[in-house]
Amino acid sequence: MRRQLLFTPGPLTTSDDVRAAMGxxxxxxxxxxTTIVQTVRAALVDLVAPGHPDRYCAVLLPGSGTYALEATxxxxxxxxxxxxxxxxxxxxxxxxxxxERLRVPHAVLTVSDHLTVEPDxxxxxxxxxxxxxxxxxxxxxxxxxxxxxxxxxxxxxxARSITLIVDAMSSFGALPIDMDALGVHYLVASSNxxxxxVPGLSLVVADRRLLQARRGRARSFSxxxxxxxxxxxxxxxxxxxxxxxxxxxxxxALADLxxxxxxxxxxxxxxxxxxVLAAGLTAxxxxxxxxxxxxxxxxxxxxxPPPPFDFERFYERLHTRGFVIYPGKLTTADTxxxxxxxxxxxxxxxxxxxxxxxxxxxxxxxxxxx
Ligand SMILES: *Cc1c(COP(=O)(O)O)cnc(C)c1O
Numbered sequence: 001m002r003r004q005l006l007f008t009p010g011p012l013t014t015s016d017d018v019r020a021a022m023g024x025x026x027x028x029x030x031x032x033x034t035t036i037v038q039t040v041r042a043a044l045v046d047l048v049a050p051g052h053p054d055r056y057c058a059v060l061l062p063g064s065g066t067y068a069l070e071a072t073x074x075x076x077x078x079x080x081x082x083x084x085x086x087x088x089x090x091x092x093x094x095x096x097x098x099x100e101r102l103r104v105p106h107a108v109l110t111v112s113d114h115l116t117v118e119p120d121x122x123x124x125x126x127x128x129x130x131x132x133x134x135x136x137x138x139x140x141x142x143x144x145x146x147x148x149x150x151x152x153x154x155x156x157x158x159a160r161s162i163t164l165i166v167d168a169m170s171s172f173g174a175l176p177i178d179m180d181a182l183g184v185h186y187l188v189a190s191s192n193x194x195x196x197x198v199p200g201l202s203l204v205v206a207d208r209r210l211l212q213a214r215r216g217r218a219r220s221f222s223x224x225x226x227x228x229x230x231x232x233x234x235x236x237x238x239x240x241x242x243x244x245x246x247x248x249x250x251x252x253a254l255a256d257l258x259x260x261x262x263x264x265x266x267x268x269x270x271x272x273x274x275x276v277l278a279a280g281l282t283a284x285x286x287x288x289x290x291x292x293x294x295x296x297x298x299x300x301x302x303x304x305p306p307p308p309f310d311f312e313r314f315y316e317r318l319h320t321r322g323f324v325i326y327p328g329k330l331t332t333a334d335t336x337x338x339x340x341x342x343x344x345x346x347x348x349x350x351x352x353x354x355x356x357x358x359x360x361x362x363x364x365x366x367x368x369x370x
Pocket of ligand 1: 009010064065066067091138140141142167168169170190
C-alpha cells in the first residue's frame with residue numbers, strides 16, 4: 001500500500017518507530033505494561049505541570065478525545081455547580097452538547113468563530129452569572145485553527161476562584177502550557193494529535209485534590225474519571241480492558257517528543273510547517289480564513305476557490321498523489337483545512353503545495369497568484 005501523508009488534525013502521520021512499538025502483545029496486568037502506564041502518566045504531568053508531580057495527576061481512558069471531555073465534564077461539575085461553556089467553534093459547541101446531554105447545569109458564552117474569546121468578554125459573562133463554578137474553554141479551536149488566549153482567560157477564572165477545564169486536544173505537546181502557573185484544573189487531550197501517538201487513548205491531567213473530591217459522583221459508570229484515577233493509582237491498571245498497543249505507542253511517542261527537544265522544539269517545527277504552507281498557498285492565490293495573528297501553528301483553514309473548484313475532486317486527486325487533507329467545518333464559509341502537525345516537515349509541506357498547485361491547474365481553477 002502506498003504511504004499516505006495525513007495533513008489532518010488527527011489521526012495524523014506517525015513515525016515508523018511509534019507504529020513498530022505496537023508490534024507485540026502485552027497483558028494488562030503484566031508488570032511490563034503497568035510500569036509503562038505509570039511512566040506515561042508521569043511524563044504527561046511533567047509536560048504540563050512541571051515540578052508538581054503530586055499536585056497534578058494524569059488519567060488515561062480508552063477512546064478518542066471526546067470521551068475524556070465527556071468524562072471530565074460528567075465527573076467534575078457537581079449537581080449544584082454551574083458550568084460556563086465558551087463556544088467559538090465546533091469543539092466548544094461539542095462541550096456544550098455534552099453538558100446538555102448529561103444535564104450538567106450550564107450557561108454558554110458564544111463568540112464568532114473567526115474571533116478569539118477575549119478575557120473582558122469572559123469576565124463580563126461571569127459577572128452577569130455569579131453562580132458559575134466551572135468554565136470550559138477550547139485552547140486551539142481545530143474547527144478553524146484559531147488560538148484562544150489561554151493565559152489571559154485563565155487569569156480571569158483564577159481571580160474568581162473558578163475551576164477551569166481546557167480542551168487542549170490539538171495543542172497539548174506542541175504549545176507550552178503550565179497548568180500550575182496559569183491556574184488550569186483539568187486539561188484534556190488525546191494520544192493522536194501533537195503527541196504523535198496512534199488514536200485510541202484519551203487523557204486528562206487534573207488537579208489531584210479536586211478530582212479525588214469527586215469520587216463516587218460521576219454521571220457515567222464507564223466515563224468516571226475519579227474511579228479511573230483510583231484504579232490507575234492503585235496498580236497502573238485500567239478499570240476495564242486497556243488499549244495496550246496504543247499505550248505502548250504513546251510511550252514511544254513521548255520518548256520521541258523528548259528526543260525532538262520537547263514541546264518548544266515540536267511547536268517550532270509545526271510553526272515552520274504552517275508558515276511554509278500558508279506562504280506557499282497564498283502565493284498561488286489561495287486565501288486563509290483567519291488573519292495571521294489569530295492563526296495557530298496546528299491547522300489552517302483556506303477559503304475554497306471559485307468554480308470549477310470542487311472539493312471532492314480536489315481531495316481525490318490529492319489522495320491519489322499520497323496527500324490527505326481535510327474538509328472545512330464551517331457553516332458560514334466554504335473552506336478546506338490543512339494540518340501542519342504529525343510527522344510532517346517543511347519538505348512535506350512544499351510537496352503538498354506543489355501538488356495542490358498542479359491539481360488546481362488540472363481542474364482549470366483560475367487563481368490570482370500574489
Ligand atoms: C480532535 C479534537 C477533539 C476530540 O475529537 P475526537 O474526534 O473525539 O478525537 C476535541 N477538541 C478539539 C479541539 C480537537 O481538536
